[in-house]
Amino acid sequence: xxxxxxxxxxxxxxxxxxxxxxxxxxxxxxxxxxxxxxxxxxxxxxxxxxxxxxxxxxxxxxxxxxxxxxxxxxxxxxxxxxxxxxxxxxxxxxxxxxxxxxxxxxxxxxxxxxxxxxxxxxxxxxxxxxxxxxxxxxxxxxxxxxxxxxxxxxxxxxxxxxxxxxxxxxxxxxxxxxxxxxxxxxxxxxxxxxxxxxxxxxxxxxxxxxxxxxxxxxxxxxxxxxxxxxxxxxxxxxxxxxxxxxxxxxxxxxx
Numbered sequence: 001x002x003x004x005x006x007x008x009x010x011x012x013x014x015x016x017x018x019x020x021x022x023x024x025x026x027x028x029x030x031x032x033x034x035x036x037x038x039x040x041x042x043x044x045x046x047x048x049x050x051x052x053x054x055x056x057x058x059x060x061x062x063x064x065x066x067x068x069x070x071x072x073x074x075x076x077x078x079x080x081x082x083x084x085x086x087x088x089x090x091x092x093x094x095x096x097x098x099x100x101x102x103x104x105x106x107x108x109x110x111x112x113x114x115x116x117x118x119x120x121x122x123x124x125x126x127x128x129x130x131x132x133x134x135x136x137x138x139x140x141x142x143x144x145x146x147x148x149x150x151x152x153x154x155x156x157x158x159x160x161x162x163x164x165x166x167x168x169x170x171x172x173x174x175x176x177x178x179x180x181x182x183x184x185x186x187x188x189x190x191x192x193x194x195x196x197x198x199x200x201x202x203x204x205x206x207x208x209x210x211x212x213x214x215x216x217x218x219x220x221x222x223x224x225x226x227x228x229x230x231x232x233x234x235x236x237x238x239x240x241x242x243x244x245x246x247x248x249x250x251x252x253x254x255x
Contacts (some may be wrong), residue, residue, distance in 0.1 A: 008109070012119050015109045016126045021104055023133060024205060026098045029058040030091050030137050032204045032229060036088070041079035041228045049074040050094060052102070072104040083142035088138070095134040115207070136206040139223065203245060204229035218245035 009015045029037040029050060038058040041048060051059045053073060063073050075097035082090055106127065110120055200209040203223035209215065214227035214234050219242045225235060230245060235245070 001121070008112075008141050009111045010109075012115065012123050012126070015106055015123060018054045018109070018126055019106045020130070022105065022131070024052075024101055026050060026052035026054040026095075026102070027133055027136050027204065027206050028056070029060075030095055030098075030133065032246050033058070034247055036251075038082070041082050043079050044113045045079055047077040048077055048079040049076055051100060052098070056173035060139050072101065072108050074098065082175050092134060095132075097253040099134055102133070110124050119154040131201055131206050133206075136201065136203065140195040200224050202226045202229055203247075216243055218243055218248055220248040 009018045023203075029052075035060070037050075037060065045138050046062060049063050051061060055057070060079075063076055064070065073095070078097070080093050081093065085093075099192055106123060107120070112122060116121065139238050151201070200215075201207065201223075201224070202209075203218070203225050204214075205226065206224070209224070214232075214237075216227055216232050217224050223245060225245060226238070232240075232243070
């Protein structure tokens with residue numbers, strides 16, 4: 001595959017950057033681009049694999065022909081199980097195998113370029129600080145509890161603070177987190193927002209909450225997203241009565 005053969009990271013930082021790029025691409029395939037990914041995984045086709053590339057792009061393709069391959073190969077035949085199980089279970093299965101592949105690629109580079117024990121430990125620690133693809137795609141009980149708590153606490157603060165200038169008729173605005181700069185101008189509770197949402201993860205890219213970014217919460221699955229990840233601006237959000245993320249929209253649209 002072009003995304004792996006032309007790029008050989010040699011330091012811990014470079015391998016981690018490679019890992020993050022590939023991970024971001026695969027998360028995109030399983031979340032914001034899930035409809036396109038679903039369609040490409042036609043069970044009538046040959047054995048297909050999901051590849052993530054360092055440039056944060058993804059591809060569904062046949063496995064590499066050379067033996068042994070340039071890099072470890074992803075799980076083979078992900079398309080065959082697509083119609084034989086619930087979509088969410090199938091996506092979870094692909095996510096688990098994608099996590100395993102990412103680790104295999106990262107430690108392949110580590111072995112190839114002679115990482116010692118300390119380097120391998122540091123690399124794994126950096127990787128382990130990120131949620132897995134499986135956790136991003138499905139969420140864990142603990143993560144869901146934190147998100148619900150964050151939504152509840154944030155809604156409570158919004159209702160108590162008149163400085164936000166929000167209309168009480170629009171309950172969906174409690175699902176929106178404005179950038180830090182705007183909150184500072186309006187006298188918002190920046191430190192409390194940061195503390196409440198610090199453990200919240202974007203349902204699209206998997207990154208943590210940051211007070212200087214615009215976020216929006218799906219009214220169906222209650223997952224939070226960066227506005228930029230789901231292409232929603234603060235101005236557009238003001239006119240959305242009920243926001244549905246790409247995954248929830250696709251599930252409702254598909255018969």
